[in-house]
Amino acid sequence: MTIKRVFFALAFIVIALVAVLVIKMVSYPFQPTKKLKDHAKVYPYNGKAINRLAQAIRIPTISNVNYENTDFKPFNDFKSFLINSYPAIYKQMDTLTINKHGLVFKWKGKDATKKPILFLSHQDVVPISDYNFELDPTTGDRVFNLTNTETDSITEYQSEWKYPPFSGAVANGRIYGRGTLDMKGMLIAIMEAADELIAENYQPEQDVYFAFGQDEEVSGLNGAKKIAEYFKEQNIHFDAVYDEGGFVLGPKTVLKAVDKAVATVGVGEKGFLTVAIRVNGTGGHSSIPPKKGSLVLAAELAEKLNTNQLPATIIPPVANFINNIGGAMDFKSKLAISNQWLLGGVLLKTLENTPASNAMVRTTTALTMMHASDAPNVLSATTTLTVNFRILQGQTVADVLEHVKKQCEGYDTEIDIISQREPSNLSPTDSKQYLFLKDVIAKNYPNAIITPYLTIGGTDSYKYELVSDNVFRFMPVQINEYEQRLIHNDNESISIENYMRMINHFKLLMQQP
Template identity: 30%
Template sequence: MSQFVENPAHLSKSRLKSDLVAHSVELPPVKSKKEVYVGLHLQHIGQKNAVDFSSDEEDQVQDVSDKEEDTEMPDPSGLTDDDLKAALLEHGVKAGPIVASTRALYEKKLRKLLQSNGHGCLNGVEKGVLYSDSEEEEENGEEEDRELGSEGEKEETVKQSDQAQQGSSQLTQEPVKDTVKNMFPNTDATTTGIYATRRRPIKGAAGRPVQYAYPDTPVSPTTLEKREVERRLVPIQIQILVFLIVTCLLYLIYVCVEDNSFGPSVALLDRFYQGSDTSIRTLSLDVNVGLQLARWEKTNNISLVIDHHQREELLSHFKEAIRIPTVSFSEKESNITALREFDKLLRKAFPTVFSSSLVRHELVANYSHLFSVQGSQPDLVPYLLLAHIDVVSASESDGWEAPPFSAKEIDGFIYGRGTIDDKSPLMGILQALEYLLIKGYAPRRGFYIGLGHDEEVSGYKGAMNIVRLLKQRSVQLSFVLDEGLAVLDGVISGLEGPAALIGISEKGSATVKLSVSMLPGHSSMPPSESSIGILAAAVKRLEENPMPRLFGHGPERGTFEHLAHKFGLPMKFIMSNLWLFAPLLGRVLERKPDTNAFVRTTTAVTMFNAGVKVNIIPALAEAYVNLRIHSAQSLQEVLDLIQSTVGDQRVKIELVNGFDPLPVSSADEKSFGFQIIKKTVLDIFPTVTVAPGICIGNTDSRHFKDLTNDIYRFAPVWFKPGDAQRFHGINERISKKNYEELIEFYFSLIQNCDIQKLPEPHSSVHEL
């Protein structure tokens, strides 16, 4: 592409000669002066450049012309302060004092005024004009006229240059028809043969990319999508309102549960929902109500009628059993004389049981008993009723209202150690079997009755030997029923009516010994820390840091869900939605010792031994800690937590004995044992609500886990508020009426177990 030269006279002679040769111009004689070369350059090359410029080159030419025109415009920097002020005034600008700091500003202002008055152009347009979109159409018209004019001038220039070349070169050139020019008449040609249209100066955008905005119509995809999103969104006002309502409701529930107080508003809500109690029950698990509506298989249905003479006799035998102090002192020490005496009592009180051809009696480990009752249908899997003979120690000096082994009757209650744990179930089972055999009953389903003599000291001799004997005979059991939970009447705050809790599992147990050994010394020169102080600090850490709260992770959750429909608001709502309120209810339950046992693994420091004399620092200090392990934990996990909580290598931690929590037995509609027990409870106590539960104590039944999958812990002993403390405590007692109810319960249970299978549950009362 040709390069535009402002003035050939500024070029050297050699440069002029090379340009002429490049354009095939005949050179003058060698001794010609520079002016001759300049003339030829202007004649042959200067005119041709006017035609060969592309759109970019035209802009360069315009820039050069602009510079020439700019030279005609006076330079404000050369004016004095007064001249500059006068020049500004001529253009209508009244300037202030012109000093060094403001002079540059006024000079710039004057230049803009001069440009706006027509001095100088830039790119073919006035410099003072700012580009804008509003002026674009007018400028386009001017540029089109300007382009048409320039094309005409270019054509004339080309003709003149061609004539000049023909005259100088004396060569005859035939005219060449430019096909591209004919096709694109409005396009400028370049020396390279590339045709390019002249570019219009860019205005306004300063190189920014053009953004296209498409208008949104009612049916455009973006509009429809926005409408769909807006339709699904909940207005922010509604969200805030719901948040406030839920917050207030949770606060009200927390206050009511914490204080056990239910205000008028809660009572009003409760009355409102009484009319739709059925809908509320759908939120809870009203335990297998369909089975209670079903038609159960008929059995012998022998009724029990106890006359006055029989009542006096059974109460006499029971009181005699209480008077025998069958105390287990330790695993190695028991009241052997009392155990032998108790054996004689059993044979005297229940002669039919010991003499019947249907019953096989065996002594196990000298003092325990196993009764095998033969069934008429051997294909039916047998079950086991379990109880124990021994009791814990008791002393009248502890505060008993009556001597603990006197069986004294006060206000219809029989007082004495073992009236609850566990001689009332033991005597009740044998008394029920005695009455059935007297009436000529022959069971379809065989069963066993096991009576251990050392349950209070873990049952390693009694119950474990019974298990060993049954294993030798390859016995498998349908279920086992042992002592454990009871009928609670008024014990659970807010519960409408009594509840019978059937234990489907029991907590694990562990006895841990903590000890610290230090050098002994005299009290006159005590060390900074003693064995007693170190051990006391470790025990304090255990008490101040209880085991984690695990409510909702074990069978205790099912207890509250099954009882939910028997509570008023807000407890009904809370217990029906434990997926949300389990943490809240757990915090409330852990505040009381009797309910805290359902929430976590409990830690109890039971013994602390140290010191031999008041002026001697002991070398050894020992403490014993008893733990009842929650179903969601294991023995090893508890030991690890004790180790981390104590956090002192000087404290030695030893496991004396322990075992994991027992497996959870079934409690659904297909659970034979649970449903038989439940039906029997409702037959005897129609107003009672039945629910599964967890037994926080330990029983002999844990030894039978290899013989069955289902172990239940329940005896129909009624507990009023405060009666739970009588268990292993002072003033243990049972009412005469309740003891008769125990006999009736086992009398009915044995007959109910004769069915071959559970009935199909009914979903509606109308099906009956």
């Protein structure tokens, strides 16, 4: 009888617990998804706008890690292209060049007492590493060849790029070329939006600024940083700053369990620390190897760093993101999200299982380079291991450096910092600035769940925290997993539908009350 009572008591507790879990799930304030449309809004094609983006792509504004080695002629050509293509903008707006190539536009608003808003983009693009070009002896322009530098095979090369990367080819409902997604597509969309509004005799309520740096792909220290410092010196503080970062990600792109499109608005970005760890050991001839040379010791240390990573945690914007997308997930996921008091550990483990979601919940460790001997029969006395950390909010560069030192205990090492930056601030999501942006996104993407998000990569946005508390990272295009991989890759391209929506997005965003 006693055993039976214990059994019934346990059964009652289990049933009660399940009931509590289900009730909490049913009553949890997930963002509703039933009223979402099936498709994003479609706008008529604008041939003039398409042609101007194609022309912009043809100017190879490639930035260089060594800034002084940059070929600035294409940047001068790009500035001339903007002047010739948008005469109404140059007539209506005040323009300024910062540090020779950073472009700033000011569109005067009706009410000088209102804080201005700022739209960012960047002129530079990443290089095409295996794409040949020659300089025209007459004009000095780059002339691009369809030859792979390794194989000299035109056929093989063209199988990688459907169209030459600086052709601006328009085909199959897309515009092809380096910069279409990152970031000339967005830059030209901003210009097109303003050009259309000026043609409609529109004047913004507050001052509107554009800032287009020239070296975002290689740090932004000579472009965005200088422009942000100029704004600071002029005591200009922005109501909101809009830059690249998140996207509208198609169904099953954010997480496989989410079958709806998701508009991810970056409200912050991770910091970074890159260190070179020099591991000392015994060198000499390979015919008399020690038990563990420096390379073996470095490999052991690499395994330690990869295995003993900093702990995962769910920070506020990620918690907000999970809550918003939870309504489009399966029963098991909803149960875990709505009952984190009990199932938080399970949820965290689930997020750690895939690279994309793992990057949202922890400071990641990426072992990127290792160098030892330069000869096959020489044991190097030192091996250098390079590690890149992307730092989650709540942790600092000092925290990560301390973690590295702890992993290095027991090894003879020297640690050099190559680069570092603290995580960004987090912009508020209950502000009128964020809510207005959310409304604009909903007009073009009625098919998408709109949610704050943590931008994993770096952008120019970080530098503008000097002059605004509301910095939002969002490119208004809907892309799938394949299109995500086109950024910085072969066949980079943007659909014309996305480009048209992007123009409309900025047009709406510029018309702030």
